[in-house]
Amino acid sequence: MEFHVKSGSPEKQRSACIVVGVYEPRRLSGIAEQLDQISEGYISNLLRRGDLEGKPGQMLLLHHVPNVLSERVLLVGCGKERELDERQYKQIITKTINTLNETGSMEAVCFLTELHVKGRDTYWKVRQAVETSHASLYNFDVLKSKKDEYRRPLRKLIFNVPTRRELTLGEQAVNHGNAVAAGMKLCRDVANMPPNICNPAYLASQARQMAENFDKLTVTTVGEEQMEQLGMNSYLAVGRGSDNESIMTVMNYQGNPDSSARPIVLIGKGLTFDSGGISLKPGAGMDEMKYDMGGAAGVLGAMQTLVEMDLPLNVIGILAGCENMPSGRAYRPGDILTTMSGQTVEVLNTDAEGRLVLCDALTYVERFDPELVIDTATLTGACVVALGGQASGLLANHNPLAHEILNAGEQSGDRAWRLPLWDEYQSQLDSPFADMANIGGKEAGTITAACFLSRFAKKYHWAHIDCAGTAWQSGKNKGSTGRPVPILAQFLLNRVDASSQE
The missing domain is CATH 3.40.630.10 (Zn peptidases)
Known part of the structure; x- marks a missing residue:
């Protein structure tokens, strides 16, 4: 699978899917708030109805969100913002990758690398996301006569970094993570x-x-x-x-x-x-x-x-x-x-x-x-x-x-x-x-x-x-x-x- 980094705002992303975080209880991350404003409150209205609490690992896949260029928006529960640690971050990435792989999104732009993880910088978050993604997709089936295959597997994932100055750091993280x-x-x-x-x-x-x-x-x-x-x-x-x-x-x-x-x-x-x-x-x-x-x-x-x-x-x-x-x-x-x-x-x-x-x-x-x-x-x-x-x-x-x-x-x-x-x-x-x-x-x-x-x-x-x-x-x-x-x-x-x- 291909991994890339870029820096851009969510409303300009043309992709099969945009991935953003939601904290508990029903609190939008900064990027999710931007999407909510673009969609004129579409996302926050869903949360008020109780569609997603924001608990760690909860997923809600939205199709054709108003005024959003991407086909889908995946809301990912991240738990309480102050409690997001390394272990939970990796669990969230794993659940996200598995969900994307099962829902036919062959490519996605992921904003989870902008979440605040205690004591960790952009390099760490991107590299761990790459390593965790690879690990979650691993399957040892070389000796099976019949192999399980997804019809439209995830092939490309782009991690967004907050500023253009961090692109070089992000690219290094992708290279190290892949290695x-x-x-x-x-x-x-x-x-x-x-x-x-x-x-x-x-x-x-x-x-x-x-x-x-x-x-x-x-x-x-x-x-x-x-x-x-x-x-x-x-x-x-x-x-x-x-x-x-x-x-x-x-x-x-x-x-x-x-x-x-x-x-x-x-x-x-x-x-x-x-x-x-x-x-x-x-x-x-x-x-x-x-x-x-x-x-x-x-x-x-x-x-x-x-x-x-x-x-x-x-x-x-x-x-x-x-x-x-x-x-x-x-x-x-x-x-x-x-x-x-x-x-x-x-x-x-x-x-x-x-x-x-x-x-x-x-x-x-x-x-x-x-x-x-x-x-x-x-x-x-x-x-x-x-x-x-x-x-x-x-x-x-x-x-x-x-x-x-x-x-x-x-x-x-x-x-x-x-x-x-x-x-x-x-x-x-x-x-x-x-x-x-x-x-x-x-x-x-x-x-x-x-x-x-x-x-x-x-x-x-x-x-x-x-x-x-x-x-x-x-x-x-x-x-x-x-x-x-x-x-x-x-x-x-x-x-x-x-x-x-x-």
Whole structure:
């Protein structure tokens, strides 16, 4: 779908539909008041009759409003003006897009970006409207033999900004919103793909397809033979029970004019299916374990956003692809693994496999002399218990990096919450037979998982995003959310802004 920005008065708009807001109780927004005056009180008369209260998400579609050039006017309930916040704004945009799509308005001019949202400027409102619109129209139906199609779907949406001076800002917001949305779509498409199609080789193929379209991106892979040479025994152990080869995909984006600039490294856990291995998961809901590659899907999506925005950064994306299956070749509880770093790990539970893959990936990326490393993973059920589906867990060995990521989460709406990474938790990983165990007991499961990873990230600034609760939704609306693409993309954008101010 196309998105544009313009600045103009509502009475001059020739469009299939004009979208304006109505506050509760039955109070017209500034733009709606203008339309009401043009129509000689037509809209306010309808409201007095009780046709629309202005409650959040209420919709009233009007046809042939007197003296208005557009065919339709869509009145959108926005709730109480002083209470309009970010969450409600996105909900209103979602409901608006769905209504326009169902009513045959193939194009529309939307004035909702002129609403007052506490603490947010025109850039934020336009960009979030673009991202939210894309997300609300997303549908994964590539494997359906019969597809639901709208007869006259929405194809073009124009967001109005208050003044011509804000057009450049609005256009930038549209470009950034489209790029983030493209990354989220790729993330969702890959994550929603069934595990009989999406395996580690498929992740690599998606990265190669991206590289074919962008000169600054190159892709290489590390297969099992090379992993063996490198001593990545922990990574290899996890995938040993599967017939699908473990493949680590390395995406190298060189956007910084200074080719010697140290790279930012993003690592995504890519368990394309996690049965739990010998420590088999319960059968109910196991189909959702195709989403255990949500971290890798997020990194892949963030790289898509990065190349579309052509940011002047050097970034390396790692897709740590693997499949955890039970078989006669599978690794076992009680095994002791020697990681690439030389540290040894006693396996107490083969379902705590993501950290065993990530620890070797964290050691592998030392060769890039990174400026910083962020790994993201659907790592622990404990994070879902602690934070639900609203915020990802964040742990880091460097306070400024943690603050940067938290700030990016607030800006993008893809929020994270920091948990402690104190030394007192490390003793829970003690093992009588190896340097550490791969689990730390029932208490503080998200923290002890990060403690485990921290032992392999001592040579650089590092942060860990546990997106187990945010990467996908369960139930009737089961599917990938596209997170953590927004927080990673915003982090990279902020890095560019910071460097330009130095």
